[in-house]
Amino acid sequence: MIIRIMGEGQYRAPEALCEELNEIxxxxxxxxxxxxxxxxxxxxAKLISRIKEKGEAIGTEEIMESDIIVxxxxxxxxxxxxxxxxxxxxxx
Amino acid sequence: xxxxxxxxxVFKSKMNKVLNRMEDPxxxxxxxxxxxxxxxxxxxxxxxxxxxxKKRLQLQRAKLIQSNEKLEKQAREAVAADREDLAxxxxxxxxxxxxxxxxxxxxxxxxxxxxxxxxxxEKRLSTKVEIFRTxxxxxxxxxxxAEAQVKINESVTGISEEMADVGLALERAENKTExxxxxxxxxxxxxxxxxxxDLTGGRDDIERELAKISTQTSVESELAKLKAxxxxxxxxxxxxxxxxxxxxx
Numbered sequence: 001m002i003i004r005i006m007g008e009g010q011y012r013a014p015e016a017l018c019e020e021l022n023e024i025x026x027x028x029x030x031x032x033x034x035x036x037x038x039x040x041x042x043x044x045a046k047l048i049s050r051i052k053e054k055g056e057a058i059g060t061e062e063i064m065e066s067d068i069i070v071x072x073x074x075x076x077x078x079x080x081x082x083x084x085x086x087x088x089x090x091x092x
Numbered sequence: 093x094x095x096x097x098x099x100x101x102v103f104k105s106k107m108n109k110v111l112n113r114m115e116d117p118x119x120x121x122x123x124x125x126x127x128x129x130x131x132x133x134x135x136x137x138x139x140x141x142x143x144x145x146k147k148r149l150q151l152q153r154a155k156l157i158q159s160n161e162k163l164e165k166q167a168r169e170a171v172a173a174d175r176e177d178l179a180x181x182x183x184x185x186x187x188x189x190x191x192x193x194x195x196x197x198x199x200x201x202x203x204x205x206x207x208x209x210x211x212x213x214e215k216r217l218s219t220k221v222e223i224f225r226t227x228x229x230x231x232x233x234x235x236x237x238a239e240a241q242v243k244i245n246e247s248v249t250g251i252s253e254e255m256a257d258v259g260l261a262l263e264r265a266e267n268k269t270e271x272x273x274x275x276x277x278x279x280x281x282x283x284x285x286x287x288x289x290d291l292t293g294g295r296d297d298i299e300r301e302l303a304k305i306s307t308q309t310s311v312e313s314e315l316a317k318l319k320a321x322x323x324x325x326x327x328x329x330x331x332x333x334x335x336x337x338x339x340x341x
Contacts, residue, residue: 004253006099007209007261009216025094032095060219063227063250069103070096072261074205079264083098089263092105 004066011055032080106256117244121228128221135214138262145269146203153196173305206265213258
């Protein structure tokens, strides 16, 4: 499975990681809805660090499509809201 | 829907904007390459803009620090002149300015992060663009239009994803820069309007008061000197005239 961490590049990770990422992702959605910034930050950081731990960085020279796109670690809570609303620079 | 899947939808739509399929798929390659070069230029411009904003904030910071140092000196002078009220005023102003300085420090740090990210993005993209260029030529040379389709899809989709990523990073950096610019302008306006000028300005009231004190002090000391001189003379006349001369003093 190829994962792109926005602003950082791509990682090759085992399929098994998907489930764990899903769980974190669900928690993130809840935290964004509740507007809990600090916990949101922690979970987003965890999401990204898990990918880096389990995955293997893909070289810059390789050009390939990703299966999963993960937002950047410094994404703000407001920007996360924009992603859900499809507004701002995260417009579809 | 999760954040990841939402992000993907956003991403795919950004990708489609840079992906323009031509009738001859080989033209798609050239078009994509053109767009890549354009994006690289834009990222370079973005980096320059962030740097300019950062410099502006650094300049403002230097000005505020200067004013802070002046206020601190005034506070010392006021304490020395036994004017606690003036010292307090100077320190209050200094604290207000320090808040602005702290804000600017945070903004400078934020811009530095954006700068680093854009530089890294530019580096990644330019490596990929160079590889894409070589690949594009070999695809064009080796395959017929029909055969090229699959190869083109692979490489164009891959690079479009990178372009969407860099494009979003650029937009975020631009947003941040705009915010900082607005803040820097607001501080400039406050200074021009005199709101901060009162705190930093040329001959402010604290300075006037301190100047008055120092004038008074020098008048007092000169007066004392004159009195001492005059006293010396009187004393001599006292010695001559005896107790009656004392009345004059």
